Amino acid sequence: MxxxxxxxxxxxxxxxxxxxxxxxxxxxxxxxxxxxxxxxxxxxxxxxxxxxxxxxxxxxxxxxxxxxxxLTCKSQRLMLQVGLILPASPGCYHLMPYTVRAVEKLVRVIDQEMQAIGGQKINMPSLSPAELWRATGRWDLMGRELLRLKDRHGKEYCLGPTHEEAVTALVASQKKLSYKQLPLLLYQVTRKFRDEPRPRFGLLRGREFYMKDMYTFDSSSEAAQETYSLVCDAYCRLFDRLGLRWMKARADVGSIGGTMSHEFQLPVDIGEDRLVVCPSCHFSANTEIVDLSQKICPDCQGPLTETKGIEVGHTFYLGTKYSSIFNAHFTNAHGESLLAEMGCYGLGVTRILAAAIEVLSTEDCxxxxxxxxxxxxxxxxxxxxxxxxxxxxxxxxxxxxxxxxxxxxxxxxxxxxxxxxxxxxxxxxxxxxxxxxxxxxxxxxxxxxxxxxxxxxxxxxxxxxxxxxxxxxxxxxxxxxxxxxxx
Amino acid sequence: MxxxxxxxxxxxxxxxxxxxxxxxxxxxxxxxxxxxxxxxxxxxxxxxxxxxxxxxxxxxxxxxxxxxxxLTCKSQRLMLQVGLILPASPGCYHLMPYTVRAVEKLVRVIDQEMQAIGGQKINMPSLSPAELWRATGRWDLMGRELLRLKDRHGKEYCLGPTHEEAVTALVASQKKLSYKQLPLLLYQVTRKFRDEPRPRFGLLRGREFYMKDMYTFDSSSEAAQETYSLVCDAYCRLFDRLGLRWMKARADVGSIGGTMSHEFQLPVDIGEDRLVVCPSCHFSANTEIVDLSQKICPDCQGPLTETKGIEVGHTFYLGTKYSSIFNAHFTNAHGESLLAEMGCYGLGVTRILAAAIEVLSTEDCxxxxxxxxxxxxxxxxxxxxxxxxxxxxxxxxxxxxxxxxxxxxxxxxxxxxxxxxxxxxxxxxxxxxxxxxxxxxxxxxxxxxxxxxxxxxxxxxxxxxxxxxxxxxxxxxxxxxxxxxxx
Missing domain, CATH: 3.40.50.800 (Anticodon-binding domain)
Incomplete structure (x- = not known):
């Protein structure tokens, strides 16, 4: 018919x-x-x-x-009202069938974009041994954000909020990594845990959430920066495909460390990040790293305006911060053993879903x-x-x-x-x-x-x-x- | 061409x-x-x-x-040798790219079979509040198998090894559940945690693993038993589609409880379960529930033979054990509020993969x-x-x-x-x-x-x-x- x-x-x-x-x-x-x-x-x-x-x-x-x-924001209110999420404990939600479908579709799009740039999907445990975190000093540095526990033998673990330590130790354990295999882009989509002081806004700031985290290994600083751009471009394509207006803002490296960082932000009033934007040259940065007394764009000296955003992605150029601690080496064309240059790249999976609902929905729908x-x-x-x-x-x-x-x-x-x-x-x-x-x-x-x-x-x-x-x-x-x- | x-x-x-x-x-x-x-x-x-x-x-x-x-079994040895898994800590493995692909394919087949019988996919947090487990007495009963932790406010949690408590509380929170919505089949595929005294055999007995767990809610004992058969049939189809020889054995209800239970077993020597089988009437049971002094089939009185198996699935008819504790009610056709009759059904996802490799592989390949x-x-x-x-x-x-x-x-x-x-x-x-x-x-x-x-x-x-x-x-x-x- x-x-x-x-x-x-x-x-x-x-x-x-x-x-x-x-x-x-x-x-x-x-x-x-x-x-x-x-x-x-x-x-x-x-x-x-x-x-x-x-x-x-x-x-x-x-x-x-x-x-x-x-109910402190629209997406949380709407998602609770129609039964897309149900509270389990502070900052932890049951995802109901519609939400699971949406999350799985989002993961599929992310897989496509990550695999299109050569990303290989792995899966690392949530139980992360304390000794890894002590090696980098983050067992203490992360403070109360880490959820910590002991097993039946008294051995200490945290529930991984991020996996720089684990993935670097994993790559370091491969003694035959050749420059021919670089850049190496490893990623996973798994639950992460963070003991937020004030979990709120539903899936926007939870204690247990899904994150896509990618870790890259390169043979030189230049190659690592090319990889950095490659992943950032994949993030731009992702948000474009989702039909979301986004900004890429220079950002602080925080507890992850490294020498360069950008945040992908969805501009919206409920956002917890304050950003400055230059309307003329598209410079954009988190106010954390800007001298707010000046309000002048460092690139074109034009005036900066301020806006708020929800952080949905974060990229870091790490250099050898982690590879030097765990001895993650590769062999170059001359047979020499060198430290890999690293980057790490996060996307908040459940957060992207809630943020998209926040920016696209009406008050009631x-x-x-x-x-x-x-x-x-x-x-x-x-x-x-x-x-x-x-x-x-x-x-x-x-x-x-x-x-x-x-x-x-x-x-x-x-x-x-x-x-x-x-x-x-x-x-x-x-x-x-x-x-x-x-x-x-x-x-x-x-x-x-x-x-x-x-x-x-x-x-x-x-x-x-x-x-x-x-x-x-x-x-x-x-x-x-x-x-x-x-x- | x-x-x-x-x-x-x-x-x-x-x-x-x-x-x-x-x-x-x-x-x-x-x-x-x-x-x-x-x-x-x-x-x-x-x-x-x-x-x-x-x-x-x-x-x-x-x-x-x-x-x-x-290396205590073939699948563990082979999977380590070719780099399908890498050890992270005792009983915890990194899943490498080939393994992630295989696991995702398995999850897809499981989704097809579960959704074909009306299963709706949800996702419950790993952080499971202690009060839920205290309500059923399992906070103590589970002993050292539970991985326990406290958050920054001192509130106690375990890492869910199974989710009867959580799902029953979730369904109980829905005050308008009607008999028209029953049977209700909710399932998830998530990481589970169990502090095994002796983790071993690679993915066969780990401390962190992927499991499919389904929970069903019915309006009567008869309906619940029909649902029980329905899910068991779906499990049979699943193992048939994977080309695996399986046995469905009567089993003990263990710490889950209930009044009827079956295990799906792959017969293989490395298996940790001992089973008795009747060659004439296809009766099969875990030796835990059989009087071994007799060695006579309770159904046909024929002689029983013994074999070993790897448990890859487990089904339980729970009755109202959990629904009565959490008040999981539904409204029947006459407007009366009644307790839901429950079942629960597990498939070890990563374990099925390793068990399949165990039974199908040669010594070297x-x-x-x-x-x-x-x-x-x-x-x-x-x-x-x-x-x-x-x-x-x-x-x-x-x-x-x-x-x-x-x-x-x-x-x-x-x-x-x-x-x-x-x-x-x-x-x-x-x-x-x-x-x-x-x-x-x-x-x-x-x-x-x-x-x-x-x-x-x-x-x-x-x-x-x-x-x-x-x-x-x-x-x-x-x-x-x-x-x-x-x-």
Whole structure:
């Protein structure tokens, strides 16, 4: 029925398919055998079965508003209200199913960008032996931010907040590292732990959080600085792909150390970092490293303006600070053993997600970067017993047609089967949850041909179409999701 | 050139594509801009650039053999020898790039099976407040297996070895849980911590490891037992898809509790569990729960035989043990509030990987479940300066052709560019690492048409083909990778 248009979309939607958290290609078949599912509905994802977010029309929002004093920023309030996160202990949250989907999509985009520049993914333990941290002096320097524990034999560990020590010791243990293998870019995406004095803002400043940390090893200072630029460029591409406005600001090296550092910041009032920006030459820096009495750009001597930001990435050129302590050597072309020049590069994974919600959402409604939305489409069938109820079957067929013809949308389309609620009420929920597309079967669904309303929530536009796939918005979303310059 | 056959393979290889850890669809374009890569080679994955496993021809294997006394099982020895894992502290390992790829593929298969039965993926913190564990009495009961710590305010936590307490408290906090949402199947794949008295066998018994833990909530004991069967069936499908011989044995409930429990075991001599099996009626049980003086099957009274196994999965029917402590209620059709009936279900993710290597490998060579092999194909071009060196370009074109025509193999094909080594030496390395397919350009690569040798390492067969994609083995691998009954 919509085959032609669907095929067109199909060839354009490669990104979506690359990001689908679980393709469900197999599941579609297995589900049919599952006794839990009513016959014929096995392959449809329905809102009523979702654990969270769920019954927004009920008392949940009210009960949360009752303790609004705890909620110090918009993303935290919205994410708690709709049940994207649930508090476990101070600074620690349960991530609920929608959030896990969004985080997994973000990790997939990060993997693509890190592997595109030659990054190799590893996984280092959270339990980090004290002796490593004593070797660098950070066992004392990190103070109470380190969560420390002893095992049954009394041996001391911390829960790794970052892994310079571990990765440098790991590379140092490889006695045959050759200059031919450099630059070596190792990264991981794992939980990190930091005993924040005041955890707050939900996922923005937690005690347990997901971070992507990359560590690079180079044969010379010049090569290391090229690698530094390479990783920074990958970070720029990442934030561009997420559709986020970002700034790259010069920053303090803090407890990580090294000689050069930049922060990637999303400009927003709730941000805890103060930045100065030069509108003429694009100089930008954290106020930590600027003489604020002057307010003059060091590059062009123009006046600086001030803004606030959420730090979502941080890069450090480390030189040989860590490699000299752990003896991380490589062999050069002449057979000489030299210390590797290092860099380290962090992205706050759960923080990027919360920060994106903070900057994109309205006061009442969540908006996601299109690439990260947990589900791309929500289809709302008519209310049970209403005049339009006859269109229910057409809508369910639409669900099947869309997911059949557009494999990249499999697992990405939800049916809001709470048909005891009006379309209007369910549309409000869908609006709050921020599905990029909502398809509604209103009166015109009973016309011949059936017309559907397609709401594009990110652009706040809607269209009535004989097939939702003729919606210009849905088509342009598909086009958007394709990387510029990508085949 | 191979277009026709490639197209055929393409339609059959859906599983591979669904499992690719990072599709590299984007990267292919971005990489070309990357200064690290020589022109024209940007999109080729080459062995010389891999951090680990790497130069096996060098002294690494020898140095490890020197301390063979520490290596207590085959999988640990092999994984250390080739650099798949590196020790970080007792029972804690760094997972190197090949291992991370295999683990991510395994998680993808697990996600498919769990979501096919309606599982919803969540993510709970590792920091688990002591009060939850005190409520169930397990703060004391778990003894020294719990890793405990205090935060800066003196509040006590453990590092979660399992999450019955956390998930039950989470579900109990949802006051509007309706019978319509049941069965509720929540699962996560996260790091778990257990302070083993004697960590050993590499990833088989570690102190920090990845586990999939699912928790189910049902409206009645009967429904809960149906859910129990449903999850067990999903586990059977999982192990079948991995090509592993498994046993489902009745087991003790241990510190988890409940009234019924089964272990999924891979039979192998190194296994730490002793099992009794009835050859006639397929009864199987851990010796913990059997009266060994009798050696008679309780189901058919036949004689029992004994075997050893590695526990890779464990299921528990919990009843209301946890829901009654945390008041995890749901509302039934009559508006009454009732306690949920629970089950919990674990899969040792990193343990499954190591156990599979333990049972599938030879003494000297790693073999992977086909679905989990880090890379599917290794292509070995001729030695530099050899008679066959003229075929180098043909081989490199082959790499490009294969990854171009078979998108599901993108990111799955490696070129062993260490052309200072003979083909024979590199073939030995490839054999040790267990790539399912190795393609070699030997003398006949210079014939017209060029012939390649295709080694299928899992079946120990080889063929010489005008195109490697005409290899019957490679084709049947592609067919194998397709799920039976899957469209």
């Amino acid at each position: 919509y085959q032609g248009i669907m095929e067109g979309l199909l060839t354009r939607c490669r990104t979506l398919s690359a990001l689908a958290t679980c393709s469900l290609r197999h599941s579609r078949c297995i589900v049919r055998k599952c006794y839990h599912c009513a016959p014929g509905r096995g392959q449809r994802l329905v809102v009523s079965r979702m654990f969270q977010p769920q019954n927004l029309r009920e008392d949940q929002v009210l009960s949360l508003e009752g303790r609004a004093s705890d 969540i908006r996601w970067p299109s690439l990260l939305a947990p589900y791309q489409v929500c289809i709302i069938p008519p209310k049970k017993g209403s005049k339009e109820a006859a269109a229910t079957e057409i809508v369910e067929r639409l669900y099947d047609d869309v997911t059949e013809a557009l494999p990249q949308l499999r697992g990405e389309v939800l049916l809001d089967d709470r048909t005891h609620l009006t379309i209007g009420n369910r549309l409000k929920d869908a609006n709050k949850l921020g599905y990029p597309f909502v398809i509604i079967a209103s009166k015109r669904a009973l016309e011949d041909p059936a017309h559907f309303e397609v709401w594009s929530q990110n652009t706040e536009s809607r269209a009535s179409c004989p097939s939702p796939l003729r919606s210009p918005e849905l088509q342009s979303r598909a086009a958007e999701s394709q990387e510029p310059g990508c085949c | 191979y277009q026709g056959i490639m197209e055929g393979l393409l339609t059959r290889c859906r599983t591979l594509s669904a499992l690719a850890t990072c599709s590299l669809r984007h990267s292919r374009c971005i990489v070309r801009k990357c200064y690290h890569c020589a022109p024209g080679r940007g999109q080729r994955l080459v062995v010389s650039r891999m951090f680990q496993p790497q130069n096996l021809r060098e002294d690494q294997v020898l140095s490890l053999e020197g301390r063979a006394s520490d 790693i073999r992977w479940p086909s679905l989990l092999a880090p890379y599917q194909v290794c292509i070995i071009p001729p030695k530099k300066g050899s008679k066959e060196a003229a075929a180098t370009e043909i081989v490199e074109r082959l790499y490009d052709d294969v990854t171009e025509a078979l998108p599901q193999l993108r990111g799955e094909v490696l070129l062993d560019d260490r052309t200072h080594l003979t083909i024979g030496n590199r073939l030995k390395d490839a054999n040790k690492l267990g790539y399912p397919f190795v393609i070699i350009a030997s003398k006949r690569a210079l014939e017209d048409p060029a012939h390649f040798e295709v080694w299928s390492q899992n079946t120990e067969s080889r063929a010489s083909c005008p195109s490697p994609l005409r290899s019957p083995e490679l084709q049947s691998r592609a067919a194998e990778s397709q799920e039976p009954g899957c469209c």
